[in-house]
Structures are given as structure tokens and as C-alpha cells.
Amino acid sequence: MAEKWRNWAGQQTCAPTRIERPASEEQLSEVVARAVRDGLRVRPVGSGHSFTDACLTDGVMVDQSGMQRVLDVDPVSGLVTVEAGIKLHRLTAELHRYGLALENQGDIDKQSLAGALATATHGTGERFCNLSANVVGCRLVTATGEVVEIDEARAPDAWRAARVSVGALGVISRYTLRCVPAFRIRRIDEIRRAADVLADLDRLVAAHDHFEVLALPHTDKVLTYASRRTDRPAAPPGRVTAWWNDDVVSNVGLGVACHLGRLLPGAAPGVARTLTRVIGRYEQLDDSYRVFAHQRRVRFTEMEYAIPRVHAAEALERVRALIVDRRLPVLFPIELRFTAPDDAFLSTAYGRDTAYLAVHHVVRAEYETFFRAVEAIMDEYEGRPHWGKRHFQTATTLAPRYPGWQDFQAVRARLDPDGVFTNDYVARVLGPVGVGRAVTG
Numbered sequence: 001m002a003e004k005w006r007n008w009a010g011q012q013t014c015a016p017t018r019i020e021r022p023a024s025e026e027q028l029s030e031v032v033a034r035a036v037r038d039g040l041r042v043r044p045v046g047s048g049h050s051f052t053d054a055c056l057t058d059g060v061m062v063d064q065s066g067m068q069r070v071l072d073v074d075p076v077s078g079l080v081t082v083e084a085g086i087k088l089h090r091l092t093a094e095l096h097r098y099g100l101a102l103e104n105q106g107d108i109d110k111q112s113l114a115g116a117l118a119t120a121t122h123g124t125g126e127r128f129c130n131l132s133a134n135v136v137g138c139r140l141v142t143a144t145g146e147v148v149e150i151d152e153a154r155a156p157d158a159w160r161a162a163r164v165s166v167g168a169l170g171v172i173s174r175y176t177l178r179c180v181p182a183f184r185i186r187r188i189d190e191i192r193r194a195a196d197v198l199a200d201l202d203r204l205v206a207a208h209d210h211f212e213v214l215a216l217p218h219t220d221k222v223l224t225y226a227s228r229r230t231d232r233p234a235a236p237p238g239r240v241t242a243w244w245n246d247d248v249v250s251n252v253g254l255g256v257a258c259h260l261g262r263l264l265p266g267a268a269p270g271v272a273r274t275l276t277r278v279i280g281r282y283e284q285l286d287d288s289y290r291v292f293a294h295q296r297r298v299r300f301t302e303m304e305y306a307i308p309r310v311h312a313a314e315a316l317e318r319v320r321a322l323i324v325d326r327r328l329p330v331l332f333p334i335e336l337r338f339t340a341p342d343d344a345f346l347s348t349a350y351g352r353d354t355a356y357l358a359v360h361h362v363v364r365a366e367y368e369t370f371f372r373a374v375e376a377i378m379d380e381y382e383g384r385p386h387w388g389k390r391h392f393q394t395a396t397t398l399a400p401r402y403p404g405w406q407d408f409q410a411v412r413a414r415l416d417p418d419g420v421f422t423n424d425y426v427a428r429v430l431g432p433v434g435v436g437r438a439v440t441g
């Protein structure tokens with residue numbers, strides 16, 4: 001019987017013809033070549049943390065959790081070569097042993113490196129790009145099973161395409177990343193008045209290495225995460241404080257509140273106000289990778305849009321107003337983050353200073369009404385949806401938002417002319433790839 005697969009949120013499921021688990025690049029090449037011989041499509045999968053149908057296939061799913069080795073580390077240059085399936089928590093712990101770190105990270109570290117890069121996963125900080133900007137080179141297994149070396153000098157277009165590929169070019173077997181010396185950060189989480197933070201947003205973002213706003217729907221409050229890099233010794237919070245903030249408030253409390261809002265929509269504003277009173281000031285000073293990553297136990301679904309940074313405060317105000325005006329029982333915070341521009345063809349931050357605005361809803365809640373209304377606002381700012389998060393765009397609506405779209409498609413047509421790596425999601429958001437020998441599955 002075919003093995004079933006489901007994503008982290010449990011809302012995307014499929015039954016691939018087979019799930020392959022190669023333990024080396026050589027085995028990976030054989031797996032891909034065999035799939036093509038059998039006339040099946042191939043879909044690489046990481047940790048399944050994408051909310052979209054990005055990983056779904058009825059062909060061959062390639063799970064690289066057996067490919068997590070660190071292959072080479074140069075502590076002087078900071079160049080590190082790893083197998084593409086390595087999970088971020090493993091990678092960052094290994095880097096720390098060599099006195100290195102990723103220059104920035106997202107909210108969690110459960111993703112595989114390849115999965116995180118393929119969707120342009122990002123953290124926050126106006127001086128830092130998303131993770132994919134640190135890719136110096138990679139090796140890609142194409143539909144013939146051939147391994148192609150990609151870096152800026154050898155293949156500049158392929159390098160700009162492969163950094164954020166949505167899995168549409170082939171299966172990446174290893175990456176070389178540029179890392180930075182390990183560093184510590186001091187982060188302060190606190191509730192503030194939304195009006196004060198939004199009026200002063202540019203200064204706050206510039207004054208911190210990593211600044212994030214979490215607007216609490218139905219209230220006039222936001223929670224801010226404000227981090228600065230520091231040379232001070234680590235002083236992690238005590239166990240009880242960490243348990244209260246990381247487990248009780250951020251997970252149990254949020255989960256209970258969100259489900260209450262779902263079951264009793266009329267109670268949402270009252271629940272939201274209670275939430276603002278429970279969240280206290282929380283300070284952490286620790287190695288960067290320990291502070292960046294959170295535990296997320298409440299299962300939710302999410303949409304996130306990258307918009308030009310200049311519209312950040314206005315867009316957030318509009319989404320806050322939308323929730324109140326339509327009386328939507330949404331209690332999950334609206335998240336606002338910031339990154340620098342970069343030049344990967346499909347990077348959501350391509351060529352512009354970017355703000356990321358994310359909305360969430362607990363699983364089992366009807367999310368589409370809310371997300372479509374938010375998407376309509378983001379469309380007005382030429383928003384680019386996160387490739388791993390919910391959205392309703394197609395290749396037709398997305399192409400004009402990416403100046404490097406045609407360049408990406410040219411690389412795709414060259415590397416995967418028969419669409420072996422095109423599943424329904426890729427076909428919808430990137431369109432079909434050139435014509436060629438038919439493949440099924």
C-alpha cells in the first residue's frame with residue numbers, strides 16, 4: 001500500500017507512488033534517474049513545513065532526511081558545505097561548534113535547509129537578506145540523474161535561479177553557504193501601544209539588528225521583539241520564566257485563545273484583551289540560534305506577503321481594520337518583519353527593501369475569507385506571496401511582480417525541459433515548462 005504523506009499543519013496530504021530516502025548524492029541520482037525511467041515525476045520534500053501544496057505528488061517523493069552531513073567547514077572564510085537535507089537546528093548547532101552562525105534566521109529551526117531556501121525563508125532585520133542570499137553554490141541533480149555544479153562564477157543565471165527554486169529545477173544535494181562568526185543577541189519582548197510603534201517604525205527598525213511587530217487583533221496593542229547584537233556573556237532566562245513565556249503564554253495560552261475565538265466568535269475581542277494582559281516583558285541574552293528559534297506547538301495555517309517596505313505601517317493598519325470591520329474571529333497576531341533586497345530571481349525580496357506581513361489562523365478555522373481579503377490589500381502593493389505559505393495567485397498574476405521571472409523560466413527550461421519537477425503547485429504558480437517527452441504521476 002502506498003505510504004501517505006502530510007505536512008506539518010496536517011492540511012496537505014498525498015499518496016506518492018513511492019517515497020525514496022537516499023542517504024548520499026549518488027543514491028539521490030539513482031532515485032531520480034529511476035523515477036524518470038518509470039515515467040514518474042519527482043518532488044523533493046524537506047520537513048513539510050510549507051502550508052501550500054508545494055510538496056504534493058503522486059509520483060516519487062524524495063525525502064532527504066538521510067542527507068544531513070556537514071561536509072566541509074572553513075572557520076576562517078566562513079564557507080560551509082552541507083548536505084541539503086540538514087535541518088536548521090542541526091546546522092546551527094554544528095556551526096556553533098566551529099564558532100560560526102547563520103547571519104539571520106526565521107521564527108523556527110525545524111525546516112530542512114533545502115526546503116527553507118527553496119521558498120526564500122527569512123527572518124527579520126533591515127540589514128539582512130533572506131537565507132538564500134548566503135548560498136555561494138550548490139549541486140543539483142537533474143532529471144537525467146546528472147549532477148550539476150552551480151555557483152556565481154560558473155553559471156550566474158542558474159545560481160540566481162537555484163537559490164530560490166520552489167523545487168522546480170531539480171533536487172539540490174548540497175549547498176555551500178557563507179556563514180558569519182558566532183554572535184549573541186539580547187532580545188526584549190514587550191507589549192506597546194500600536195500607534196506609538198507604527199508612528200516610529202522606521203527608527204525602531206533601524207535602531208535594532210532584528211525588529212519584529214506582532215499586532216494583537218481587536219486591541220490597540222502590539223508585541224515587539226527587539227534584538228541587538230551584543231558582546232555581553234550569555235544570560236539565558238531562568239527555567240520558570242522561559243517555561244512561562246515559551247510554553248504557557250506563546251503556546252498553551254495562544255492556542256486556547258485562538259480556539260475560543262473560533263468556537264465563540266463574539267468573544268474574540270474580550271479574549272484578545274485578556275491576552276495582552278497575560279503577555280509580560282521577556283528578556284533573553286543568548287547565542288543567536290537559541291534566541292531566533294521558537295517552539296510552535298499551536299497548529300495553524302498562514303499567508304505571508306512581501307511588500308515594499310515603505311507601505312509597511314499602512315498595510316498593517318489596513319489589516320487590523322479589516323479584522324475589526326468584518327468582525328473576524330482572528331486572534332493570531334499579525335506579524336510584520338523586514339529584510340534587505342537581494343537578487344535571486346524568485347526571491348520575494350528581489351530588488352526592493354521589503355516588509356513581510358503575515359496572517360495566521362488556527363487549523364480547522366475557515367481561513368479563506370480572511371486570507372482572500374488580506375490578499376486583495378497586498379495586491380495593491382504588488383505583494384509577492386511567500387512560496388511556502390497560503391495564497392491564491394497564479395503564474396499569470398505573479399509573473400509581472402518578478403523582474404527576473406523570464407530569466408528563471410529560461411534556466412528552468414534548460415535544466416528541466418520535460419517538467420519532471422513540476423507538480424500541480426509549481427504548474428499553478430510558475431506555469432508549465434516547455435514541451436517534451438510525456439511524464440505521468
Ligand SMILES: Cc1cc2nc3c(=O)[nH]c(=O)nc-3n(C[C@H](O)[C@H](O)[C@H](O)COP(=O)(O)OP(=O)(O)OC[C@H]3O[C@@H](n4cnc5c(N)ncnc54)[C@H](O)[C@@H]3O)c2cc1C
Pocket residue numbers: 008043044045046047048049050051054055064084085105106107108110111112113114115116117118119120121122123165166167168170171172173296386387388389
Ligand atoms: C511553524 C512554522 C514557522 C515558520 N516560520 C517561518 C519564518 O519565520 N520565516 C519564513 O520565511 N518562513 C517560515 N515558515 C515557512 C517555512 O520556512 C517554509 O515553508 C519552508 O519551505 C519549510 O521548509 P521545509 O524543510 O519544511 O520544506 P518543505 O515544506 O518540505 O518544502 C518546501 C519546498 O522546498 C522544496 N525542496 C525541498 N527540498 C529540496 C531540495 N533538496 N531541492 C530542491 N527543492 C527542495 C520542496 O519541493 C518545496 O517546494 C514557517 C513554517 C511553519 C510551519
